Amino acid sequence: MTAENLESLVNRRYEHGFVTDIATESLPPGLNEDVVRAISARKQEPEFMLEWRLQAYRQWLEMKEPEWAHIHYPPIDFDAISYYAAPKSDDDRPKSLDEVDPKLLETYDKLGIPLHERARLAGVAVDAVFDSVSVATTFKEKLYEAGVIFCSFSEAVREHPELVQKYLGSVVPRRDNFYAALNSAVFSDGSFVYIPKGVRCPMELSTYFRINAANTGQFERTLIIADEDSHVSYLEGCTAPMRDENQLHAAVVELVALEGAEIKYSTVQNWYPGDENGVGGIYNFVTKRGDCRGANSKISWTQVETGSAITWKYPSCLLRGENSVGEFYSVAVANNWQQADTGTKMIHIGANTRSTIVSKGISAGHAQNAYRGLVKVMPQAHGARNHTQCDSLLIGKQCGAHTFPYMEIKNPSAKIEHEATTSKISADQLFYCRQRGISEEDAVNMIVNGFCKEVFKELPMEFAVEAQALLNVSLEGAVG
């Protein structure tokens, strides 16, 4: 595609009748090969990346949206979506916290978000946010010294094409599923991490992330590679409420752990869930998968999912290396009219592979919350073990909890355990707490946090506190 073509595409007039500065332009709605080319050109990607996107797009055209999940929503018009939106210009942003919706600030306060982060989270113009640049630079230097590569996905495509080419799509193939294919064609940006052999990443990649990676767009792409005997803990998301005008989010995350490597991936997802009548909210259709490619490797997923109108997400582990370990710890909260269909897949391929699944689902209001999990043991996976614990907590009478466990065991030496419970916050428990002077809301929070304890203890410590506060905010008004 020539630069001229791109120019004309980008400058196409909006139906609203104005042409804005190229730097802040979005592509017009709709998806075709020209749009894919325009995205790739915009990002100055090498040829292999464009080819990859185009193939994904052609594959996507032949695929159908999955319909098996326990979720209901009107059909999505993929031609009504704009697939490239550049970041907002500073002129459109609030100039200071005084211009930010007070309700949002109140929520930050309840969540205990540090003051210096609030401005950035609220989208205050960059030059008004203090500290962040210098802090980020310090982190960057520290990581550079350790040999860790941590950058935006776009930067990685330009600076480290050999790594991207080698690993991209090696865990989640382009045609893995409808949304993964869509993401592969049009992904906007995301993060790239490479930890060299034997290196223990000197910091949680959370802090850095929170300071830098806002506005990665609706089709986020993340790739983390932990080379032999390396270790990294990565934190995605943020407890602060994230508002976005794009209703559909379809991210792909790929993790690769080589021999002896360990990746800990923690997520806190707090996208806009819609209002209390179920109007609005994000559709979050995510594909996350980790590949324990080498012997003795380990991948651990921890997620706290409180946001989005619809969540469709199954962070999974391919346990290929001998003695490799997969873990999945999840808290999924659905309140009001939210729908969640989430869980994991543990695919045991190598010998003596082990996996642990702890899933805590909380439903309140009119919400529907489903756990869907697959434990698969391949014929060659001698001595595989899995323990699954799947608990549901119901608050109120209108909500639902559903459990769909699948097991495919093809090796007789496998040991698989599955425990499941469903409980309700009872009126007796609430009265007991209230009789001790504790308000109903605090009592609910206390019981819910007790229920989730096993998962929270897997989160980085400072974050566990925020996650707990987040749960309380998410369930506000769930009782009474």
Place this chain on the structure above:
Amino acid sequence: MLEIKNLQSRIGDTEILHGLSLSVNVGEVHAIMGPNGSGKSTLAQVVAGHEDHVVTGGEVLFNGSDLLQLAPEERAREGIFLGFQYPVEIPGVNNAYLLKAAVNAKRQHQGLGEIDAFEFLKLAREKMAALGMDPKFLNRGVNEGFSGGEKKRNEILQMAMLEPKLAILDETDSGLDIDALKAVAEGVNALRRPDRAIVLVTHYQRLLDYIEPDHVHVLSGGRIVRSGDKSLALELEEKGYDWVREAASA
């Protein structure tokens, strides 16, 4: 301190309390006795504010103000404590955590700051030692897997920590063996104070061998049919509840 006048209540469509009147003064210990289904536990629950019970008439004053206007947690913060007949289990919630939250809710209501974590632990350990409770109970889930005796001791521990003005102990003796009964009774006796009133709801006289009441009331058909001193309890033991039923219908 507690003034109940002509109280009537129902649960669902069933009338339980039929014009019950009772007056409890500060520093007193009252025992409420009566056969099963006479409304003893209902009385305790209505005073504590359980929302299953609908008050259809009468009034309840606590230190002169209308108690029925307050939510259960507000009554608790004002100093009303209910020792439950069947303390509920709250799995996953640490016993110490609940206790501390309760203490702080009350302190906040009184305009005091939150209790210091060390101070709290020290206090809790002291009270537990006095009740013969293993400090390990602090780290277990609230009543989770506790025996009957442990649950009742835990109620008394909460009472000791919360220092209520009025404690209503609902069948605190039920399901206890003699050693547990003694320990619980000693705990209650230690909490008898001139500025505190205690109401014991019990089916049997035996608890009163260990906690001596100032007044005994017999409940039947949702109202108090006889009141007297501790000798009434002994008389009741001797003559059985049929005697009061006859008295009530007479």
